[in-house]
Amino acid sequence: MSNTGQPLLEVSTANLTLGKQSLLENINLKIGAGEILTIIGPNGAGKTTLLRIALGLQKPTSGTVKRQPGLTIGYMPQRLHLDPTFPLTVKRFLALACKNDFARVISLLSEVGAAHVVDSAVQTLSGGELQRVLLARALVREPDLLVLDEPVQGVDVHGQVELYKLISRIREQRGCAVLMVSHDLHLVMAATDQVLCLNRHICCSGTPESVTNDPAFVELFGPAAVQYMAVYVHDKNHHHDQCASCGRGSANDR
């Protein structure tokens, strides 16, 4: 882990309870400059909720969220719910955020490989194009930290690989940290420094290699997924132990 000095963002012992339901329990998360941290977990594990807490959109019931002073965050939401009646081209969508600097719009779109859709209406974009445009939108403010909510959603497998490559390249070129949510297991692994495996509480965390060997991870995703993933992380040892702390909630819905 390249985590030296003060973290950009730190969530400490955060809990979130809505009504009687506990959505997140005792979450600790720390992300340092230039680091890629991926939150994985099944549907309903609270991944997006945790991102919202990190972004300051949702207050935790208890616990703290510390952001480095002056931290600029670029946020890529999961999707846009744009009404079809809203006439918005990609160019205008980005220009609204960067003071109508159209040269900048083009250069951002080129950076994410979406320059060809500059004049398209946002509602007509394909899944992959939209994700790239949203990524460009997140880069507008030259962020120190990119927060990406399911960045490869609605993209076919080939496109997913491309997008993860793009995210790593952006990290390398810009040196920004990346906090992202994913429920793909295998593709994410090659492009991340730290993995945090979430199922309302943190099941396990660490480097991709250590996490895939963690019994809690095996319990959450099943041995088959781990074997599949082993190809990607080149790991020889599989643990098929049970982990008592993970057998709750909507664990095995994949």
Added chain:
Amino acid sequence: MIDNFLLRALLGGLGVALVAGPFGSFVVWRRLAYFGDTLSHSALLGVALGFILHINLTVGIIVICQLLAILLFYSQRQRQLASDTMLGIFAHGALSLGLVALAFMEDVRIDLVAYLFGDILAISNSDLGWIFAGGGIALACLIRIWKPLLAITIHEDLARVEGIPVDQVNWMFLGLIALIVAVMMKVVGMLLVTALLIIPAATARRFAGNPEMMALLASLIGCLAVCAGLYGSFQWDTPTGPTIVVAACLIFIIGFLVPKGLFLNGQES
């Protein structure tokens, strides 16, 4: 002042149509049609309030619309009932309460039809003042919050992360909607206010490549509907408010017959 009642009607109608264009566009983009409808249904309650407090009836309507907007804003944060159910309860509750309240005032006789469907031909100079002052203020405020409001319409959380004061802008917008709904009621009446907000905006959609263009076109289409409606109403002696709305609907249908993208220069929409 202006003596000719037709000229007053035309000016009042055009004033309302101009304001309705940009606001109607946001109502369509943000799917607030039922919200506007609910506000306008509370107008009779405002009239009753005006009589009780001996204040100007338009002020009474504006006050009630603002209160209802606040109530709606908070009630939409609860998750027990779907928002269209909530809006339905408020709309019909407010309408009925207004009718019942007015029935209790035995010395008050109002022209109910005028409130329901508008009475543009009876617009007074002071009504014109309300339309132009109220509408002008509302438009000026809308222009001030235009960019943040667009950002919120695109994605509320994204706007929030980037430091836009989302709640304040939303409050202001809802307050402005309440204001213009109260003012527009003069022309098309409480039951048809939403029509004048959404039909011109929906018509403009096919010919607009960006939000500003759509707002402007919606204003122009609204003005066209007002002129056509006034003319038709005069020609065939039909009720003016509904005739304006019929004209707006006809323009909407004609808009659909015009080939898409005619004025867009190939910009796909």
